[in-house]
Amino acid sequence: MKAVRYLFGILIIFLIVFPFYWVIVSSLKPADQILKPDLFPKALTLQHYRELLDQTSYLTNLSNSVLVALGTMLCSVLIVIPAGYAIYRMKFAGRKFVSRLILATYIFPGTLLLVPVYQMMSDLHLVNSLWGLIVINVTFAAPFSVWLMQGFFDSVPVALDEAAAIDGAGRMRTLLQIILPLIGPGIATISIYSFITSWTEFAFSSVLITSEELRTLPIGLNAIMGQYTVRWGWTTAGAVLTLLPVVVFFAFVGRFFVRGLTAGAVK
Amino acid sequence: MEVLGKNNVLGKLVPYLLVAPIVIWIAVTIFFPLFNVIKESFYNTGFVGTKGSYVGLDNYKEAVTSPAYWEAWTKSLVWVLGNSIAQTLLAFAIALLLNKPSRFANWARTWMIIPWVIPTIVVGIFWQWIFNGSYGIFNHVLMSLNLADKPVNLIGDNTWSLPVTIFINTWHWFPFMAVIVLAGLSTISHEIYEAADVDGANKWQQFWKVTFPSLGPITFALGVVGTLWSFNIFDTIYILTGGGPAGATTTVPVFIYQQAFESFQIGKASATSIITAFFLIVFVSVFIKYGTPKED
Numbered sequence: 001m002k003a004v005r006y007l008f009g010i011l012i013i014f015l016i017v018f019p020f021y022w023v024i025v026s027s028l029k030p031a032d033q034i035l036k037p038d039l040f041p042k043a044l045t046l047q048h049y050r051e052l053l054d055q056t057s058y059l060t061n062l063s064n065s066v067l068v069a070l071g072t073m074l075c076s077v078l079i080v081i082p083a084g085y086a087i088y089r090m091k092f093a094g095r096k097f098v099s100r101l102i103l104a105t106y107i108f109p110g111t112l113l114l115v116p117v118y119q120m121m122s123d124l125h126l127v128n129s130l131w132g133l134i135v136i137n138v139t140f141a142a143p144f145s146v147w148l149m150q151g152f153f154d155s156v157p158v159a160l161d162e163a164a165a166i167d168g169a170g171r172m173r174t175l176l177q178i179i180l181p182l183i184g185p186g187i188a189t190i191s192i193y194s195f196i197t198s199w200t201e202f203a204f205s206s207v208l209i210t211s212e213e214l215r216t217l218p219i220g221l222n223a224i225m226g227q228y229t230v231r232w233g234w235t236t237a238g239a240v241l242t243l244l245p246v247v248v249f250f251a252f253v254g255r256f257f258v259r260g261l262t263a264g265a266v267k
Numbered sequence: 268m269e270v271l272g273k274n275n276v277l278g279k280l281v282p283y284l285l286v287a288p289i290v291i292w293i294a295v296t297i298f299f300p301l302f303n304v305i306k307e308s309f310y311n312t313g314f315v316g317t318k319g320s321y322v323g324l325d326n327y328k329e330a331v332t333s334p335a336y337w338e339a340w341t342k343s344l345v346w347v348l349g350n351s352i353a354q355t356l357l358a359f360a361i362a363l364l365l366n367k368p369s370r371f372a373n374w375a376r377t378w379m380i381i382p383w384v385i386p387t388i389v390v391g392i393f394w395q396w397i398f399n400g401s402y403g404i405f406n407h408v409l410m411s412l413n414l415a416d417k418p419v420n421l422i423g424d425n426t427w428s429l430p431v432t433i434f435i436n437t438w439h440w441f442p443f444m445a446v447i448v449l450a451g452l453s454t455i456s457h458e459i460y461e462a463a464d465v466d467g468a469n470k471w472q473q474f475w476k477v478t479f480p481s482l483g484p485i486t487f488a489l490g491v492v493g494t495l496w497s498f499n500i501f502d503t504i505y506i507l508t509g510g511g512p513a514g515a516t517t518t519v520p521v522f523i524y525q526q527a528f529e530s531f532q533i534g535k536a537s538a539t540s541i542i543t544a545f546f547l548i549v550f551v552s553v554f555i556k557y558g559t560p561k562e563d
Binding site for chain 2 (some may be wrong): 005008009012015016017019020022023026032035036037078080081082085086087090092094095098101102105111112113114115116117118119131135136138139140143146151171172194199200202203207217221225230235236238239242243244246247254255257258261262263
């Protein structure tokens with residue numbers, strides 16, 4: 001039984017790690033060796049990376065991605081926290097309706113909305129604008145974030161709100177000065193969730209962005225792939241450069257994120 | 268006293284002011300466009316941004332009688348079932364494996380989610396590179412083990428493309444599911460297991476009698492949201508196969524995308540969207556009605 005568990009564990013680790021290893025190693029192989037199945041490269045080169053940075057718009061794509069992800073993160077925190085506070089800590093008529101409405105967004109998802117969102121954005125002159133991407137990314141990051149915040153709001157004793165009310169603090173002051181510092185881990189979790197949702201978004205970015213200089217990383221990478229199908233050096237190097245920022249980011253905040261996801265999902 | 272009364276009215280308004288931003292945001296970006304879909308579904312609009320003329324229910328009639336649409340539904344059902352089964356099994360197995368306090372388990376819990384963190388396009392490149400039909404490492408292994416005599420192009424193969432796409436999407440999503448299941452497991456107290464041990468229940472009985480029922484609410488949430496999520500996945504399929512070969516991986520979302528942005532039939536795509544959303548609503552209602560875990 002123990003042997004089976006170890007075997008299963010090793011298999012899973014291999015399954016997760018191997019694709020990373022293989023693409024990273026391939027991206028470092030010289031052009032004449034990249035198509036050979038050597039598990040360990042005979043020579044290493046940064047040539048593909050240099051070419052990618054010089055000849056493609058990788059850096060522009062990167063800065064677009066960062067801007068959109070930060071914007072998405074900021075906007076969703078700003079709308080999720082007040083909503084979560086009202087839904088999970090206040091009594092008001094229509095509370096159930098609001099929380100159902102937020103969940104209902106899952107029923108009308110992505111692709112079904114590509115067309116009408118494109119039309120709406122074009123009426124609002126938000127086609128081919130990073131703002132348009134931020135707007136739609138928040139739509140898809142916020143509902144799950146509200147749901148995640150429930151566990152965090154529930155972990156703060158209601159007695160604190162009552163004590164604050166007796167001391168004469170209004171609802172907003174209670175939220176800002178008393179609750180906010182206590183739900184820090186929750187805010188971190190939904191920030192990271194929004195960031196990742198935005199960083200990986202593909203469908204809307206490919207429809208809403210029409211000019212090359214506003215492409216985000218996934219779209220830029222898709223273009224490199226389509227244009228140079230056989231240039232696996234660029235494609236693998238591009239893949240590494242696209243996953244690298246988010247993996248570095250995750251190395252710092254991953255612990256908090258998984259802990260937060262665990263705490264938030266429990267309720 | 269008057270001031271106090273005014274404060275009271277204001278106080279009643281506070282929760283509405285707090286939820287207003289998110290409600291407006293969602294209304295503008297989801298429900299308003301939705302009205303547009305409903306409107307367009309009665310017009311024969313072609314290109315995005317052009318104006319069509321009113322055609323009544325023609326788009327709906329064409330959608331329900333289109334064999335390609337129902338073919339897409341078959342693919343979608345295989346897609347959703349395949350993904351749910353594979354992801355649920357993997358997520359549960361891994362969660363049970365990591366559900367004990369150890370340094371390794373702690374570390375693994377964080378890092379195993381990494382396939383979910385990276386963009387779908389990167390996931391696509393990973394596996395297209397591994398499964399490449401001419402020089403992919405997978406083919407090399409197959410051939411050196413004598414399992415194949417010439418390279419196979421799995422992603423471009425009529426029978427294999429759908430299962431392989433399901434496998435790749437599972438690789439992308441199971442870590443996230445595993446974290447959610449782990450969250451559920453962490454709520455079960457150890458005392459219940461100790462009691463079960465005392466009563467002489469074996470591990471298998473413990474799983475079905477204690478673990479599984481306690482996970483009811485989480486399994487339920489994953490059942491609804493997870494099914495909708497996986498039904499609506501578009502990017503993985505579009506990046507890997509574009510719906511091909513010969514429609515082998517054209518699920519409903521891919522079908523709608525092609526109708527709208529490749530055949531330029533916005534009107535028809537809108538009607539197809541509405542019919543699809545209707546089925547999803549039926550699914551969610553049935554699921555909630557019969558699947559909601561009983562509270563005790």
